[in-house]
Amino acid sequence: MDAVAVIEHDAELMLRVRDGSDTAFALLLERHRTPVVHFLHRMLQNHAVSEELAQEVFLRVYRSRATYEPTAKFTTWLFRIATHLALNWIRDGKKEKGQESLDQSVSEGMERQVPDRTLTVEQALLRESRMAEIRGAIESLPEKQRAAVLMHKYQEMEYSQIAKALGCSESAVKSLLFRAYESLRARLAHMADGR
């Protein structure tokens, strides 16, 4: 199935949700649950909160079903809501409140992330150290730059989509990305040499 067909399929499913189909909502959830949770996880680096906010994203989609119109890509709308909730969460300073759960959830997350039994303890520690540096580099970016990079790199969204999700112009997105990648290149340069 090509990209256009997928996009049309999303809109078609959402229209069916608008008409009362729970099956269509389940299909949309199945298709977009993981990308939304992963985006929020990378944005907030807190697994428990990312799942909570992802639930809020889908809840808002469900609440808004009656007024849905397929005038933009469904994923753009979805990530617009996700970005808005993530930025609000950061702005509200809830991160401090969730710090305890952050430490817990990150360590839980890492346990799930290292199922590779072929790694020695040393290799596993080295890998964890690299991951911590990558996470730190992303976390050090200003929120909007972070959101732009995550949508560009991991969701492979176009500049126009990212612009709509962030509520800014395409040229502003290009500028955000340029500055963000510049920072990341500088922060990760020493790791590139040692790979």
Added chain:
Amino acid sequence: MNCPLQNNSMADLLIDYCAGTLDEVKTAQVEAHVGDCAECRKVVDAQRSAWTLLDEWTAPAVSTNFDERLYRRIEAEQSRSWWSRTWQAIRNPGFSGLQHSWKPAIPLAAVTVVVAAGFLLRGPSASPDVKAVQPAAEAVSSSAQSVDVDKLDRLLEDLDMLTPIRTSTGG
């Protein structure tokens, strides 16, 4: 071609080149330039390395009970009373239909409340006693107004976020 690093409007070319999203013609142009320009080559190499490192960062799996929890929330919301859902729609926009009808009414209502409060406090019948408490009343009113503005700002942002995006076509 001009050096992308010397031209702000072309700065995204190197990123697009590394991401492999340029068309064939532009890819060939950038490739030729990068071959000649040491600065751009340095950026391209660093960008590719950073990109590869970011690929290593995998997010943890979604909890197996994610859907179950979501459906429970939806069910709980649907079983709430009409009044409770309406109040929720006002506090947390997203319920069908309300987002459009309430948007213009909210700032209007806020202005009306402020004007009415001002009218009551500064009315022509105000006695000397009333005038004496005016500064305190104004301070309270001003403080309430600033809180309301913050809330309104957040509410309008929420509403704007849920408004369907109009400018693009497609699904």
